[in-house]
Amino acid sequence: MRESLLQVRDLCVHYPIQGKLFQPKTTLKAVDGVSFDIECGRTFGIVGESGSGKSTTALAVMRLAPVSAGEVRLGDSPISSLQGEALRTERKRFQMVFQDPFASLNPRVRAGQAIRDALDLMAVGEPGQRDALARTLFLQTGLRPEQMQLFPHQFSGGQRQRIALARALAGRPELLVCDEPVSALDVAIQAQILNLMQRLQKELRLTYLFISHDLGVIRHMCDDIAVMYLGQFVERATREDLFAQPLHPYTLALWSAAPSMASRNQQRKLRIRLQGDPPSPLQVPSGCRFAGRCPFAEDACRASPPALREVRPGHHVACHRVSDSGQALYPLPTVS
Amino acid sequence: MSSMSNTAPAHLTSPAVPLLEVRALSVAFQTRGGTAHVLEDIHLHLRRGETLGLVGESGCGKSITALALMRLIPQPPGRITAGQVLFEGQDLLQLPEAQMRHVRGNRISMIFQEPMTSLNPAYTVGDQIMEPVRLHQGLDAHAALARAIDMLKAVGIPDAERRVHQYPHQFSGGMRQRVMIAMALACQPDVLIADEPTTALDVTVQAQIFDLISDLRERTGTAVLLITHDMGAVAEMTDRVAVMYAGRMVEEGPTDLILSRPCHPYTQGLIACAPGHDTPSHGEPLQEIPGSVPSLLERHGGCTFAERCSHVQARCHTSVPPSTWVQPGHRVMCWLYPEGAPHA
Numbered sequence: 001m002r003e004s005l006l007q008v009r010d011l012c013v014h015y016p017i018q019g020k021l022f023q024p025k026t027t028l029k030a031v032d033g034v035s036f037d038i039e040c041g042r043t044f045g046i047v048g049e050s051g052s053g054k055s056t057t058a059l060a061v062m063r064l065a066p067v068s069a070g071e072v073r074l075g076d077s078p079i080s081s082l083q084g085e086a087l088r089t090e091r092k093r094f095q096m097v098f099q100d101p102f103a104s105l106n107p108r109v110r111a112g113q114a115i116r117d118a119l120d121l122m123a124v125g126e127p128g129q130r131d132a133l134a135r136t137l138f139l140q141t142g143l144r145p146e147q148m149q150l151f152p153h154q155f156s157g158g159q160r161q162r163i164a165l166a167r168a169l170a171g172r173p174e175l176l177v178c179d180e181p182v183s184a185l186d187v188a189i190q191a192q193i194l195n196l197m198q199r200l201q202k203e204l205r206l207t208y209l210f211i212s213h214d215l216g217v218i219r220h221m222c223d224d225i226a227v228m229y230l231g232q233f234v235e236r237a238t239r240e241d242l243f244a245q246p247l248h249p250y251t252l253a254l255w256s257a258a259p260s261m262a263s264r265n266q267q268r269k270l271r272i273r274l275q276g277d278p279p280s281p282l283q284v285p286s287g288c289r290f291a292g293r294c295p296f297a298e299d300a301c302r303a304s305p306p307a308l309r310e311v312r313p314g315h316h317v318a319c320h321r322v323s324d325s326g327q328a329l330y331p332l333p334t335v336s
Numbered sequence: 337m338s339s340m341s342n343t344a345p346a347h348l349t350s351p352a353v354p355l356l357e358v359r360a361l362s363v364a365f366q367t368r369g370g371t372a373h374v375l376e377d378i379h380l381h382l383r384r385g386e387t388l389g390l391v392g393e394s395g396c397g398k399s400i401t402a403l404a405l406m407r408l409i410p411q412p413p414g415r416i417t418a419g420q421v422l423f424e425g426q427d428l429l430q431l432p433e434a435q436m437r438h439v440r441g442n443r444i445s446m447i448f449q450e451p452m453t454s455l456n457p458a459y460t461v462g463d464q465i466m467e468p469v470r471l472h473q474g475l476d477a478h479a480a481l482a483r484a485i486d487m488l489k490a491v492g493i494p495d496a497e498r499r500v501h502q503y504p505h506q507f508s509g510g511m512r513q514r515v516m517i518a519m520a521l522a523c524q525p526d527v528l529i530a531d532e533p534t535t536a537l538d539v540t541v542q543a544q545i546f547d548l549i550s551d552l553r554e555r556t557g558t559a560v561l562l563i564t565h566d567m568g569a570v571a572e573m574t575d576r577v578a579v580m581y582a583g584r585m586v587e588e589g590p591t592d593l594i595l596s597r598p599c600h601p602y603t604q605g606l607i608a609c610a611p612g613h614d615t616p617s618h619g620e621p622l623q624e625i626p627g628s629v630p631s632l633l634e635r636h637g638g639c640t641f642a643e644r645c646s647h648v649q650a651r652c653h654t655s656v657p658p659s660t661w662v663q664p665g666h667r668v669m670c671w672l673y674p675e676g677a678p679h680a
Contacts, residue, residue, distance in 0.1 A: 049538040049539065049540065050538055156628045158628060159628075186393040186394055186565065186629075187393070187565065187567075187606065187609055187610045188393060188605060188606065188609050188624070188625035189628065190609070190610070191609035191610075191611075191622040191623065191624045191625070192624050192625075192626075194611070194622055195621040195622055195624060198619075198621065199621075213538070213539065215539075215613030216568075216610060216611040216612050216613045217611055218613075219611060219612075219613050219616075220611035220622065243613070243614075243616070253540060254539060254540065255613065255614075256543075257539045257540045257542065257543035258539050258543075258568065258613050259542075259543075259546070259566065259568035259569050259571060259572035259573075260568045260571065260572075260612050260613060260614050261567055261568055261570075261571040261595055261607065261610075261612060262612055262614045262615055271543075273543060273544065273547065274540045274543075274544075275544075277508045277509075277510055277511075277538075277541060278538075
């Protein structure tokens, strides 16, 4: 077991919502008690549906969303409590790639200048060397140095995501937080960017926090995976365990909902079909948050929230209907 | 079997005359940079009760194909330069607009990608479902309301009697897409065109919408043209699939065949490059399709995929590959299959 680079403990991001006239204030619990570690050089994935809090978790780690409670540590550095200049200088060590490369690049700044600006801001190397550094970053991310003079609109989506990667790598970070980095791209381009990210991870010994809603992408990229629902992890395990033996009913439902080429031949595959939409994070149910949509919920599930507990080495699940030895106590889905 | 030209009549491959047939459809858009050849020589057919997938990357022309069928292409700048759209043997492109209106929304209807923007926020969902019914089928307000409630029930919206009087903002994304489907199916159309109907939705909600479309198709016999970029959705939903690339069809055939033995290098790439959630990954790089989609403005004589193809030959750059039947019902446009003999 290698040393963990990022440690997140009981992270909460709560937003106060101003009530309407004569109505009390409420709290939107976007992230509500999330803990995980990422070891050096590994990729930790968070998968979930929209509104589950996976992007907010990423933003809170980046200190771009307010941390209401809990702690985030990067190595020895308590990044959740740093302020001002101390935070700014520490930012070199953790950088982010956003989903939409059309929105995350300034349309009026030439691609080379965008990289150069990042190098200048973080004071990487001597000023005289920075143009050469920018060229190196361009080459590393599969762009041609002569493209440094172009504006963002002259690049395709995949190329823009390469620029975003080059910019994020400018400060030679240890941790790269990637929020849906390929969701805006076509599948053929997706593969190029995912391969590039894996190559860069090896070459630069990067650690990734990887957010995606796409199970295929998550499975391909991540060593450890957490499934998130309404602000909390419902299951967390290694990739192998999670895909071989998913335990939480929500994980099973996600797996069975995702259309796939491989399952076509199993005429009617094992499936759990969920009814309805996820509830609003403003009205979080008092018991298990998934109980309202769970086909296997019992009275106990609605009464008290289950804790995330380790049922097998490295495999954590928050469900009343999974035994302490990691056996599902609910009937496994039948062929319908 | 021997090579056939791409004008081979569809009845050679299917027993019945198709409900909808697109022949040699070409669409061009006039832009400041020149003429963009958005669609070139598209052939499709759709039989009653079947689901045809139209798959490709963004910009390949799949949505424009759907809009052209419905005669909804903005003209200018767009123009249908050639081809026929035969619906029960009648060419929709030649119909007067007044008659086309009886087809659109009545016999052929469409669901769009964005349920948020394609519903009118100022009218109740009931009003919007009732409009096509009253217009096309002449139902009175009372009967139309009853139909609207029935449709909402059919698409699985609980408490339909109350919900029919609500506005779109009172519905969630998945529920709005159900309303769109209810609206599209209210007149019991023969053809339903679904343009990326679940792209804006979460995966568990997508599964509900797919189940709904499949159920309704089985019950009503409506033919479905499903436009998607997702090979998983193709596998889950379709009987046949047509693959498009840069405005041209590159391969068409039964979904089982195309997924298990794709012929065109582009189709092969499209299938191989998407990581699947139920296939183990061993840390190997994904198969890439190098480069990116060519501009539709600069057309040379050859295959549009030639620049990115790993099997490229000299003639790929100079002449457009013919459409070859590699098996009955399975057609590919690629110089690797010049004589119709299946190659490994």
